[in-house]
Amino acid sequence: MMITNATTLQKTVEHLGKLQQDRQQLQEEARRLREEVEELNDSISRCQEQLPGTGVSMTRSRFNHVHEFEAYVKSRTLQNWKFWIFSIIIKPLFESFNNTVSTACEAELCQTTLEWLDHHCSLPVLRAMVCTTLRQLGTRTSILTEPSLLHTEAFQAIGSAQRPCGDS
Structure with missing residues (x-):
């Protein structure tokens, strides 16, 4: 045949x-x-969001620190787009620090910093935070499906159409 x-x-x-x-x-x-x-x-x-908060309420000065962090992320991402990925991973830790640690006086700074370390920097808490963040990174970006597009997403996320020369 x-x-x-x-x-x-x-x-x-x-x-x-x-x-x-x-x-x-x-x-x-x-x-x-x-x-x-x-x-x-x-x-x-x-x-x-329905769980009771463990930190102090966010004050105006704390709010400004969040904006400073975002500006810093934008600045560093323009220098190296990979910083954006790092900022996504570290942001929950920064926010917990910003919401917990008080700088009203030295004693309060020491006390609230130690409380923050106990509640937010233990290995089980850090593992869960990083896993959650990485899961979100994997589902909300192209890191798993089209990694070559990730640098473009980084610049879009910080609101910049500009892309530094020689950065890929």
Whole structure:
């Protein structure tokens, strides 16, 4: 039995069509799962917002520090886009420090810093924080699907269309 070129081509076309259909189904499933993960993350965030706060309320001066941090992240990201990834990982730790540590007086600074270390810098807490942050990074950026686009996302995230020369 001899298979002709036409038959081979026809079977190849059919197989490619099936592969494209499979790929589309997988992409749709991945999109649906990303949406589900996002919904679950939002649900987790809403639950965490209902938990009682452990730190002091945010004052105006603390609020300014958050803006200073964001400005610093923007500045450093323009120098090296990879800093943006680091800032995403470190931001929850900065926020917990900013919300917990008081600089009203030296004694209060020492006391609240030690409290912050106990509550926010233990290994189990740090593990959970970093894992959550990395999960969010993996689902909200292209780091896992299209890592080559990550530098573009970094500049978009800081609100800058500019990209330093020679940085990739």
